[in-house]
Amino acid sequence: MRKTITEINEKITKGKAVIVTAEEMIDIVRSRGAKKAAMEVDVVTTGTFGPMCSSGMYLNIGHTKPRMKIGGGHCYLNDVPAYSGLAAVDIYLGAAALPDNDPRNMVYPGSFSYGGGHVISEFTGGRDIRLTASAYGTDGYPRKKLDTWLNINDVNEATLFNPRNCCQNYNVAVNQSDKTIYTYMGILKPSLGNANYCSAGQLSPLLNDPFYRTIGIGTRIFLGGGIGYIVWPGTQHNPSVSRNKKGIPKEGAGTLAVIGDMKQMDAAWLRGASFTGYGTNLIVGIGVPIPVIDEEMAQFTAVTDEDIQAPVVDYSRVYPELEKGILGEVNYAQLKQGTVKVKGKQIPAASLSSYAKAREIALELKSWIQKKEFLLTEPAVSLPGPENGIKIRPLKERPVKE
Amino acid sequence: MKHKLHRIVLKFPQRLVNQPIVYRLIKDYDLTFNILKGYVTPDEEGLLVLELSGDSKDYNSAVKYLQDLGVSVDPLSQDIQVEENKCTHCGACVAICPTGALELDQSTRKLHFHKDKCIACLLCVPACPVRAIEVDF
Numbered sequence: 001m002r003k004t005i006t007e008i009n010e011k012i013t014k015g016k017a018v019i020v021t022a023e024e025m026i027d028i029v030r031s032r033g034a035k036k037a038a039m040e041v042d043v044v045t046t047g048t049f050g051p052m053c054s055s056g057m058y059l060n061i062g063h064t065k066p067r068m069k070i071g072g073g074h075c076y077l078n079d080v081p082a083y084s085g086l087a088a089v090d091i092y093l094g095a096a097a098l099p100d101n102d103p104r105n106m107v108y109p110g111s112f113s114y115g116g117g118h119v120i121s122e123f124t125g126g127r128d129i130r131l132t133a134s135a136y137g138t139d140g141y142p143r144k145k146l147d148t149w150l151n152i153n154d155v156n157e158a159t160l161f162n163p164r165n166c167c168q169n170y171n172v173a174v175n176q177s178d179k180t181i182y183t184y185m186g187i188l189k190p191s192l193g194n195a196n197y198c199s200a201g202q203l204s205p206l207l208n209d210p211f212y213r214t215i216g217i218g219t220r221i222f223l224g225g226g227i228g229y230i231v232w233p234g235t236q237h238n239p240s241v242s243r244n245k246k247g248i249p250k251e252g253a254g255t256l257a258v259i260g261d262m263k264q265m266d267a268a269w270l271r272g273a274s275f276t277g278y279g280t281n282l283i284v285g286i287g288v289p290i291p292v293i294d295e296e297m298a299q300f301t302a303v304t305d306e307d308i309q310a311p312v313v314d315y316s317r318v319y320p321e322l323e324k325g326i327l328g329e330v331n332y333a334q335l336k337q338g339t340v341k342v343k344g345k346q347i348p349a350a351s352l353s354s355y356a357k358a359r360e361i362a363l364e365l366k367s368w369i370q371k372k373e374f375l376l377t378e379p380a381v382s383l384p385g386p387e388n389g390i391k392i393r394p395l396k397e398r399p400v401k402e
Numbered sequence: 403m404k405h406k407l408h409r410i411v412l413k414f415p416q417r418l419v420n421q422p423i424v425y426r427l428i429k430d431y432d433l434t435f436n437i438l439k440g441y442v443t444p445d446e447e448g449l450l451v452l453e454l455s456g457d458s459k460d461y462n463s464a465v466k467y468l469q470d471l472g473v474s475v476d477p478l479s480q481d482i483q484v485e486e487n488k489c490t491h492c493g494a495c496v497a498i499c500p501t502g503a504l505e506l507d508q509s510t511r512k513l514h515f516h517k518d519k520c521i522a523c524l525l526c527v528p529a530c531p532v533r534a535i536e537v538d539f
Contacts, residue, residue, distance in 0.1 A: 049490065051531060111528065186494050187529045194497035271490060273531035283490060283531065337508070338496075350497035352531065354490040355511040 001039060002294045005214075005378045008042045012369055012376070017042040019369045021362035022203050022290075022301055029302035038298035043369055043376065046205040047222070047287040047361030050198050050353030051273050053184065054164035054235060055282040056094035057120050057262060060156040061131065063089055068143035073135030077119050077150070084133070088141060092161075093119060095272075095282035105277060109182040115280025118272030120160070123152050124224065125267030158262040160224055160270070164234035166286050168206035168254040169310060172197045172330060172349070174342060177316035182277020186352055188315055195312065195340050195349045200358035201305045201332035205288035206254045208301045210247045211386070212239070214291050216379025221258065222287030222365045225269035227374065228260025230288075233383045238392045244309060247300070250329065251311045254383060258286065269361070285357065287365040291376055305332035312342050322394060407455045409438070409478035409520070411539060414448035418471060424450070431464040432456055438478075438521050449539050451478060451522045479517035481538050482524075488534035489513055495526040495535065 011017035018041050020028060025044045029037045069088040076082065079099040083092040097116035104110050123129050133146040152158050173185035173196045181188050186196045201207065209215045219230040234255025241253045262270075269285030292298050311326040313319055318326075330340040335349045368374035384390050414423070419442045427433050433456035442448035454461060465475050484504075491513045493506045503519035504526055506512065527535050 050492070109528070113533070186531075187498055187525075189498070196494070196497065271532055274533060275531060276528040281531070336511075338506070348497035350495070351493045351506075354492040356491040359511065 003042070003291070004293070005291050005376050008291050008293075009375045011042055013372055015372070017369065019043040019045060019366045021359070021366055022046045022208050022303075023359065023362065025298075025301045026202065026304055029298055034295045034299040034302065037302070038292055038295040041292045041298065044208060044290045044292060044301040045287055045362045045365040045369070046200075046203055046208050046290060047285070047358040047365065048166060048200040048204050048353060049269070049285045049357035049361060050200070050283060051184070051275075051281040052162060052165040052284045053096055053281050055120070055160070055162035055284055056092055056116065057123070057158060057160050058086075058090060058092040059158050061089045061091065061150060062154070062156050064143055064146060066143045067141045068133070068146055069135050069138055069141035070133045070146075073133060075131065075133035077131055078114075078122070078129045080114070080116050080119050095120065096279050098280060109277025111276060112274045112279050115272070115274075117280045117282035120282055121267050121270050121272040123150075123158065124262050124265050124270050126152060152263060159259060160228065160262050160265065161257075161259045162284065163257050164236060164255045165258050165284055166205055166234065166256040166288075167199070167252050168204070168210070169249050169308065170198045170252050171313040171319075172310045172335065172340070173315045173319070174312055174327065174347070175316045176314045176327075181316055182275070183315050183319075184275055184278045184281070185315060186350070187276060192342055192345050192347050195330075195335070195342060195347050196352055197310060197332075197335050197349060198352040199308075199310070199332065200353055200355055201308055201336065202303055203355065203358045203362055205286060205290075206256070207248060207303055207308055209288075209290050209297070210243070210249065210300060210303075212254060212383040213297065213300075214293060214379070215256075215288055216382040218377055218380040219288065220374070220377040221289070222285065222361055222368070223258055223260040223265070224262070224285055225266030226260055226262075226264035228258050230256050230379075231259045232257040236392045237384065237390065239384055239386045240389060240391050243386070244307070246303065246307050248303065248308050250309050256286075285361050287361040289365060289369060289374070289376055305336060308332045310335070312340075405455055406458060406461070407453060408461060409451070409453050409518075409522075411476045411478050411481050412450040412452060412468065413474040413476075414442075414450070415472050416447060418473065419448040423468070423471070423473065424452075426467070427454070427464050431460045431467070433460060433464055438523075451539075453521070478520065478522055482517070482520055482522060483536045483538075484513060484515045485534045485536055488532050490532055490534075492531070494531055495529050498525050498529040500525065
């Protein structure tokens, strides 16, 4: 038996659809079996709330009077430099951008207390941010300087556009060296002092649809507390990595590029983050609804933390030097229980992604669908799967000799 | 005799920073102590985070002695807070905490701060991505 997305949407509008979270689906499939679960359940909601570096927003601020061509000039949002290589009044700000006068890691480890991620969060929350811009002036755009407060309600468009979010799986980071290191995976104590991971595991969107059978370009999602869309495979989408018997990738694999109107988002689900010694980031809340179109999808959405393995990677040498090799594999059930065994040593494990918030997102998305405020979409195009043979590559560096 | 462990923050006004106050706590009040943190700046007040234990009568007299001198005495737990409206309950602070004072509840997956276990090492402060741990010494 197979259900179409159109049929599922009809059930949603009639108030007859059964929607459960990916956590709830585990017990349903365990007690009733995948075949029955596929008949009974229509949609499984997922969620994740973690730092996602490749995130940013673009704004169209509206034309100034007299006109000004910020494109080709310079501009700042709360002293954080934004990209001004677009048209006259379109600007883009990325989560990792830092004020020019931030000391970075000059005093190591730097604190990185404020950057693009924080600006995006504050702007979403309705706070005024200061826009300063300078330009060279042209006949049609004579103005050269601008210094103004800017509010999300006053700009034409405020669009969150994140080129890479929602990683399907991720490394567990450890430190084998004899000094503390500061990474995007948090502070790692020496001699395998701790292990940090970053995934919602069994609640995570792409781990519930490991071969992207239902998630694709055009999928409507929960994004930053509002509605967004998947617009493309994320950068470094890498579906051809090794997978376990259940088809779950055993390392980082698929990723998503997502977009959405920030005016209907909520700053509680887009949070600025500071990684000591590394930089700034944006913590993004994403929830993807998965239509249970058949028995196989029921089985996939019943994935548990025990089913998902992650590679343990040394961030003191192997990661920075782009070397190969892992220190072992652990599963998310072990990680969540708080300690994992690496090289014979029991070490404390901590998450950078909030499981409590991932759970809230899955429940929120479930209630939207139950209230008929959110319908599922048929992807226009599927994301490339393992059959496409796509493999990400390191930079092919060809040093320039002059 | 009731022995209890007290973690307290002492703040000294400038006029007291060169007096051997901790010595008096040991000698006159028979308390054992462990200094968790301490600093004195020349123009400002001194700060000492102590773990004290001893007979509860002696402890109370010692606190009175300190307060009479003009030293402020506050429980350590008041000075380190996890801001509930900022914390995302990710747990990034948990593995960095050497005493298990920060812990994720296994069922709710929410953060619990066991103040009685905190030794004010402050390792958690830079480990929190949203800077939700506030220290007010």
